[in-house]
Amino acid sequence: MTTSDISRDVRTALSNYPAGLYVALAVGALLRLYGLGAEDYWIDEFRSLQYVATRSPIEVALEIPFFDPHPPLYYVVLDLWTSLVGVSEPAVRLLSAIFGIAAIPLVYLVGAQLYDQRVGVLSAGILALSQFHVRFSQTARMYSLLVFATLLSMDALLRLRANPTRRTTGWYLLATVVLVYSHVFGVLVVAAQHCYVLGSRFVRADGTWAVDPRRWLAVHLAVAALAIPWGVGIGQQAMTLVTSGGSGGSGLAWIPDPTPMRLVSAVGGYLTPSIQNGFAGLLVLIVVGLLALGSQSRVPLDRERTLLLGCWLAVPVLGLFVASYLLVPLFVARYTSAALPAVALLLAKEIRRIGSVEFRYIAVGLVVLSLVAGFPGYYQQPQYTEWDEAAGTIAGNASESDLVLVYYGHATETFGHYLDGRQSNLTVEGINGTELDAIETGETPPATRDAIADHDDVWVTLTDVGPTRRQHVLDLLERTGYGARNSYEFNRVRVYHYVANGSEG
Numbered sequence: 001m002t003t004s005d006i007s008r009d010v011r012t013a014l015s016n017y018p019a020g021l022y023v024a025l026a027v028g029a030l031l032r033l034y035g036l037g038a039e040d041y042w043i044d045e046f047r048s049l050q051y052v053a054t055r056s057p058i059e060v061a062l063e064i065p066f067f068d069p070h071p072p073l074y075y076v077v078l079d080l081w082t083s084l085v086g087v088s089e090p091a092v093r094l095l096s097a098i099f100g101i102a103a104i105p106l107v108y109l110v111g112a113q114l115y116d117q118r119v120g121v122l123s124a125g126i127l128a129l130s131q132f133h134v135r136f137s138q139t140a141r142m143y144s145l146l147v148f149a150t151l152l153s154m155d156a157l158l159r160l161r162a163n164p165t166r167r168t169t170g171w172y173l174l175a176t177v178v179l180v181y182s183h184v185f186g187v188l189v190v191a192a193q194h195c196y197v198l199g200s201r202f203v204r205a206d207g208t209w210a211v212d213p214r215r216w217l218a219v220h221l222a223v224a225a226l227a228i229p230w231g232v233g234i235g236q237q238a239m240t241l242v243t244s245g246g247s248g249g250s251g252l253a254w255i256p257d258p259t260p261m262r263l264v265s266a267v268g269g270y271l272t273p274s275i276q277n278g279f280a281g282l283l284v285l286i287v288v289g290l291l292a293l294g295s296q297s298r299v300p301l302d303r304e305r306t307l308l309l310g311c312w313l314a315v316p317v318l319g320l321f322v323a324s325y326l327l328v329p330l331f332v333a334r335y336t337s338a339a340l341p342a343v344a345l346l347l348a349k350e351i352r353r354i355g356s357v358e359f360r361y362i363a364v365g366l367v368v369l370s371l372v373a374g375f376p377g378y379y380q381q382p383q384y385t386e387w388d389e390a391a392g393t394i395a396g397n398a399s400e401s402d403l404v405l406v407y408y409g410h411a412t413e414t415f416g417h418y419l420d421g422r423q424s425n426l427t428v429e430g431i432n433g434t435e436l437d438a439i440e441t442g443e444t445p446p447a448t449r450d451a452i453a454d455h456d457d458v459w460v461t462l463t464d465v466g467p468t469r470r471q472h473v474l475d476l477l478e479r480t481g482y483g484a485r486n487s488y489e490f491n492r493v494r495v496y497h498y499v500a501n502g503s504e505g
Contacts, residue, residue, distance in 0.1 A: 020121035021108050028104045028128030032097040032137040035379050037090030040387040045140040046414040049087055052079035065233025072230065073181035074142035092140045099144040100137025104128050106151035107341050111348055113158045114305050122348035122364075123341070129371035131378055132270050132333075133340060143337045146183040150338040153179040154312070157193055161210045173219050180227050184234065185320060189338045190223070192315035196308045203303040210304070258324040258331040266333040267317060270343045271370050284370045285343070288350050288363045295355040309349070312342035385411075385463055386490035387418040393488050393495055394459050395422035403455035404428045405448070407436065407462050407473055415461060427455075436465075440472045444480060458482060460496040470494070 041049070051068070052060055057079045064072045078095060085091040107127045111120035127133055136143035156172035176193075179186045200210035209216075224231075256262070268278025268285070316339040324331040347367060354360040394404060404419070406412045409430030416428050435445040452458050458477060462470050474484070474496065482498040489495075 017108075018117050018121055021105065021124055024108075024121065024124040024128040025101070025104050028124075029101045031128070031134050031375070032100045033094075036093050036097060036138055037088065038379075039089065039138075039382065039384045040418065041089060041414060042139065042141075042384045043411055043414050045092070046417060048075065048078060048140055049082070049092065050413065051075050052082060053087075055079065061229075065230045066236060069184050069234065069237060070142060071181040071184065071186075071234075073178065074145050074183075077145075078140070093138055096139055096141070096144040097137050099148040100133060103133070103144070103148045103151055103341070106148065106155060107344060110151055110155050110158065110341070111345050113155070113162070114308070114345065115302075115349055115352065119345070119348045119352050122351055123344040126271075126344040126347055126367065126371065127341060129368065130270060130340065130344070131272075131371065131374050132337075135378070135383070136334060136337060142183050143334055146179075146186060146337050147340060149175070149179040149182040149186065150189050151341055153189065153193070154341075157211075164212060164215060169215060169219055173222055176219075176223050177226050180223065181230060183335075183338075185316065185335050186338065188316040188319050189312070190220075191319065192311040194220075195311035195315055199307050199311070200304055203307050252328060252330070255324075255329040255332055257329050258321050262331060262333075263317070263321050266331070266336055267313075267339075267343070269333055270340050271347075271367070272374070281370060284366055285347065287366060288347055288354075291359050291363050292350040292353040295353065295359065305349075309342050309346050313339050313346065382491040385414075385492040387415055387493065388421070389490045390461060390488070390493045390495050391415060391418035391422055391424075393490075394426070394461070395419060395424040397486075397497070398424075398426055398457065398459055400425050401455065402426055402457040402459060403452060404459045404461060405451065406430045407460070407465055407469075408433060409435075411461075411463050426459075436469060436473070439476050440469065444476060448476065449480070452477075452480065452482075456500040458498045460498065461493060462496070463493045474498075 051064060052075055055063065057076045060075045060079050061072045064070075064075050068075075078092070081095045082092060085094065104124050104127055108120040108124040111123040133144070133147065136147075153172070153175040156168070156175040160168045160172045162168075176190060179189055197210050197216055201207060204210070264282055265278040268281030268283070270278070271281030271284055272278050317336045320336060321331050351360060351363045351367070354363055398404070404415075404426050406415050406428060407430075409432040412428060412430030419426060419428065429447075429451045431445075431448055431451075435448055438445045439448070460473060460477065462473065465473070477498045478484075481501050483501055484496065485499045486497040487494065
């Protein structure tokens with residue numbers, strides 16, 4: 001086969017896909033690549049880098065399952081990636097952007113297999129414009145990998161359903177193992193697939209299973225066996241969580257209790273600009289559903305396909321919500337990312353069911369408006385903590401004998417990374433939550449007292465601290481003989497300069 005033959009075959013293959021898919025892919029890529037390095041590292045992003053900085057890929061795979069709740073696949077890939085591209089913000093985040101961009105044609109394939117090309121294109125467009133997905137495609141964490149792996153597994157499931165051969169079975173096995181190793185809550189997607197297969201017999205007209213039960217059992221026994229290396233580590237962590245009496249001793253204490261408002265906000269937040277307030281997005285979902293329901297010439301509803309999408313949405317979201325009630329708080333919007341494609345597909349399917357062309361255009365316009373309304377603010381305003389600005393302010397005004405206190409202590413290394421980038425030799429000390437609890441009662445923790453004892457100038461960096469606790473920290477400095485000199489405010493971080501009374505500063 002000549003080069004021209006290969007080129008012709010590629011052009012023919014590409015021409016089989018609708019132009020709308022390429023438009024969605026181009027727009028989605030632009031949104032995910034634009035401003036990729038504009039933000040400083042989020043604390044969790046920097047922790048990801050720390051995990052891989054001093055470990056080989058093999059060490060990452062073997063060690064991380066015993067101290068991090070997430071499976072090691074993302075960290076292994078990140079280790080290999082950073083060895084090639086370095087550790088600058090845009091280079092590191094490009095990995096997540098690639099997974100995010102690749103998810104767009106995948107959701108098209110799933111939509112086209114479930115319904116038709118129009119649903120595939122619509123769902124690809126919705127995912128491409130989802131600010132929720134864009135944000136986590138620009139974050140050096142495993143959330144865009146989770147969405148990609150979810151779609152990979154769902155695509156493989158549909159191929160297995162349509163053509164149950166050794167090849168499709170093997171592809172589904174591989175894709176599902178990738179999913180399980182992508183994120184700790186990837187197992188909820190597998191549970192959703194079980195929900196669909198077990199329920200398919202009751203919604204199919206011929207009363208058959210979507211996948212033969214023996215084949216289904218065999219492939220999932222293989223998935224379970226291949227997941228054992230990670231399962232041992234996560235099992236030990238789960239035992240620690242139980243024996244510690246809840247989330248307080250497990251690093252999960254920051255997660256608030258689940259409430260119906262947070263549930264609504266999470267689902268609606270897939271569409272609306274603000275991840276914290278998704279009520280407008282939920283309203284859009286309801287309006288589109290009502291338009292489809294009220295259309296006199298609507299496309300009939302397919303029970304089996306709706307069952308798949310319903311399980312795909314309900315299990316990762318409601319399953320995590322219920323677990324948060326029964327066990328410990330675990331419900332965080334980004335932890336439900338695997339359900340995002342299901343929402344895109346449901347919306348696309350409902351828009352396709354609207355019989356009136358005019359109402360269909362209204363529905364599309366409403367969805368697009370809700371998706372894009374927040375992008376100007378997203379790109380123009382900082383989203384994460386402005387560590388570099390805070391570090392630059394301190395490095396430019398402090399002397400080498402000054403002390404920098406960082407509250408909370410878990411942010412010390414992230415802040416130190418940006419301070420080191422300024423060639424600063426300042427002493428940096430982190431103050432943990434236990435010491436903050438003592439400060440609130442009017443005490444002076446020994447660690448804090450010892451840290452400031454030999455310094456006339458103290459710079460206090462506060463992040464993720466509410467106004468009450470912030471004031472307690474500042475009161476501590478004043479009652480130990482320090483007076484306020486200057487204060488600076490950046491996104492999600494405040495800097496205060498205190499000078500010992502009687503000192504020239």
